[in-house]
Amino acid sequence: MAVTIGLVAQLIEKIAPKSWAEEWDNVGLLVGSGSKPIERILISLDGTLAVVEEAKDFGAQLIVAHHPIIFRPLKNLRSDNTGAQVPLGLLQHEIGYYAAHTNLDQSVFSSSRVLGEILGLEKMELLEGEERGYGVIGYLPHREKLEILWKRFLDKLTKSEVYAQDYELSGVRLAGSLEQDVRKVAIVNGSGGRFVSNALFKGADLLITGDVDHHSALDALEGGMAVGDLGHFLSEAPMLKKLYHYLSAEKSLQGIEIKVSSINRSPWLG
Ligand SMILES: [Zn+2]
Structure with a gap:
């Protein structure tokens, strides 16, 4: 049976139920379809344009991230709206985006x-x-x-x-x-x-x-x-490795390639 985005979501919600998230938060599957089969997962703290590129190059069909995208109201999908570029890039490359935020903060992986x-x-x-x-x-x-x-x-x-x-x-x-x-x-x-x-x-x-x-x-x-x-x-950052080990050890995800983003970093230089 093919591994789907929905299965990955279920596994994460076993340790960090969506109901734990704060009301103002935006967690769960934010882009894509739960029924989509996947072969590779990229884990990242943030969903930036560079991370979307990295997911595309890695051949990932899903980004599992800590920080939600589409957090503030998204009012348009114009090409000059930087807040729209990440969801547009995800759609263009058919990559799903799943966020576990305040629910993950309260989990054993905090x-x-x-x-x-x-x-x-x-x-x-x-x-x-x-x-x-x-x-x-x-x-x-x-x-x-x-x-x-x-x-x-x-x-x-x-x-x-x-x-x-x-x-x-x-x-x-x-x-x-x-x-x-x-x-x-x-x-x-x-x-x-x-x-x-x-x-x-x-x-x-x-x-x-x-x-x-x-x-x-x-x-x-x-x-x-x-x-x-x-x-x-x-x-x-420590949560990313925790998620990586958890998903990598899951029998139901055997054969799925998982990696932690190698380009997602602190934005500060010094
Ligand atoms: Zn944070």
């Missing part, structure tokens, strides 16, 4: 959890939510100076299997005192600025996340909490 494991956090629990939710918080085995901990973390991260895609540590920033002690750490993948107050409330000494703005960083520092900003891309 990057927050993976980053917590890389850091070696103990007694890890959800930062927000009970049975499922966003972010994690836990304890380092030993108190560590921020400077030493941050170096150790970045080193482990770049050597970890989930990062083995030659990602550069571009856009990585640290706010706080290098000398301060860290024992309790909160981690939120993606844009985690809005979790500053929650992490402070729970007594975190450090919040590791992405996309933190000036005012959120100041709020954290005022509360005595350091902030490690990996950037949006790097804080979420």
